[in-house]
Amino acid sequence: xxxxxxxxxxxxxxxxxxxxxxxxxxxxxxxxxxxxxxxxxxxxxxxxxxxxxxxxxxxxxxxxxxxxxxxxxxxxxxxxxxxxxxxxxxxxxxxxxxxxxxxxxxxxxxxxxxxxxxxxxxxxxxxxxxxxxxxxxxxxxxxxxxxxxxxxxxxxxxxxxxxxxxxxxxxxxxxxxxxxxxxxxxxxxxxxxxxxxxxxxxxxxxxxxxxxxxxxxxxxxxxxxxxxxxxx
Amino acid sequence: xxxxxxxxxxxxxxxxxxxxxxxxxxxxxxxxxxxxxxxxxxxxxxxxxxxxxxxxxxxxxxxxxxxxxxxxxxxxxxxxxxxxxxxxxxxxxxxxxxxxxxxxxxxxxxxxxxxxxxxxxxxxxxxxxxxxxxxxxxxxxxxxxxxxxxxxxxxxxxxxxx
Numbered sequence: 001x002x003x004x005x006x007x008x009x010x011x012x013x014x015x016x017x018x019x020x021x022x023x024x025x026x027x028x029x030x031x032x033x034x035x036x037x038x039x040x041x042x043x044x045x046x047x048x049x050x051x052x053x054x055x056x057x058x059x060x061x062x063x064x065x066x067x068x069x070x071x072x073x074x075x076x077x078x079x080x081x082x083x084x085x086x087x088x089x090x091x092x093x094x095x096x097x098x099x100x101x102x103x104x105x106x107x108x109x110x111x112x113x114x115x116x117x118x119x120x121x122x123x124x125x126x127x128x129x130x131x132x133x134x135x136x137x138x139x140x141x142x143x144x145x146x147x148x149x150x151x152x153x154x155x156x157x158x159x160x161x162x163x164x165x166x167x168x169x170x171x172x173x174x175x176x177x178x179x180x181x182x183x184x185x186x187x188x189x190x191x192x193x194x195x196x197x198x199x200x201x202x203x204x205x206x207x208x209x210x211x212x213x214x215x216x217x218x219x220x221x222x223x224x225x226x227x228x229x230x231x232x
Numbered sequence: 233x234x235x236x237x238x239x240x241x242x243x244x245x246x247x248x249x250x251x252x253x254x255x256x257x258x259x260x261x262x263x264x265x266x267x268x269x270x271x272x273x274x275x276x277x278x279x280x281x282x283x284x285x286x287x288x289x290x291x292x293x294x295x296x297x298x299x300x301x302x303x304x305x306x307x308x309x310x311x312x313x314x315x316x317x318x319x320x321x322x323x324x325x326x327x328x329x330x331x332x333x334x335x336x337x338x339x340x341x342x343x344x345x346x347x348x349x350x351x352x353x354x355x356x357x358x359x360x361x362x363x364x365x366x367x368x369x370x371x372x373x374x375x376x377x378x379x380x381x382x383x384x385x386x387x388x389x390x391x392x393x394x
Contacts (some may be wrong), residue, residue: 012244017369024376025332025344032383036290037336038278056282193282
């Protein structure tokens with residue numbers, strides 16, 4: 001190598017070294033920097049419209065207060081208006097045994113008998129995050145909610161997971177919390193700590209899905225998973 | 233053979249002609265100290281963002297990279313020749329590549345830039361002293377490998393948070 005660089009003209013050697021160093025740095029930034037980066041995002045619970053306690057400090061909470069909602073998600077009025085008061089009827093796609101527990105109060109007189117019953121708003125399914133593959137820890141609660149406008153929402157509360165590259169939130173058919181072909185990939189993980197909302201497509205058949213997993217797409221590693229069940 | 237005369241338009245050689253080797257080494261040391269300070273600030277800030285939690289993985293990377301960076305740059309001031317350039321670029325490069333792993337936040341970008349500045353200063357000092365460029369390149373390559381080794385050890389042996 002000594003001879004190589006001594007003989008190489010500067011206009012070849014200097015760019016070669018610079019580009020090589022930049023390439024290694026870029027690789028590190030893309031694939032390994034998340035291992036050393038803790039992020040926090042506190043979003044309002046779209047069902048209640050309230051900020052909830054999280055594992056992040058005050059600085060993160062204040063920073064997140066200005067966070068714009070995800071464009072793919074549906075907004076809920078934030079503070080003054082309570083969630084809608086829809087009649088109580090179980091959603092057709094909820095798995096057997098799921099117990100809707102919404103925050104709404106039943107007001108039967110609000111809906112004329114001639115109109116079809118609107119789906120129940122509230123928490124349809126809930127699960128607690130646990131550790132995934134070795135070396136990957138997770139904690140917090142996953143809730144699948146039906147919002148007042150009828151859309152489905154996944155809310156992660158007091159959530160924390162070991163950070164990593166290329167993480168996605170996935171609804172999985174596997175009860176053991178492993179990603180399998182055909183699972184529903186919602187979107188990229190917004191932050192590895194905090195309270196966050198993820199929109200679920202309206203036509204999703206929830207009965208097919210047993211777990212919520214945090215999955216690394218690049219290396220096919222399951223970082224954490226929550227087994228979905230009733231809300232009791 | 234006078235390499236400066238052979239490649240008169242090399243900007244590194246031209247810059248080295250105007251900066252004493254000692255000054256360039258001092259500049260590298262200052263950059264490394266500033267970068268190390270930002271690296272520890274990164275780790276400290278991360279801990280304060282999450283009360284009651286600590287992130288040993290980050291502290292290990294920051295501590296190892298800062299120690300190697302300071303030791304390598306300091307060594308380059310006391311030894312001469314090929315070894316000085318190698319040790320200096322190893323230290324500065326370690327800071328640079330560690331900074332790439334921390335560049336998600338502003339402090340990490342500062343570490344990256346400080347490492348880059350230190351690398352250039354070490355290269356200037358080596359050029360001024362007539363050390364072959366292979367010494368600086370070998371130091372950088374070793375720094376990249378060492379940083380990957382530390383990252384790998386962190387993944388396998390150190391908890392992400394506690």
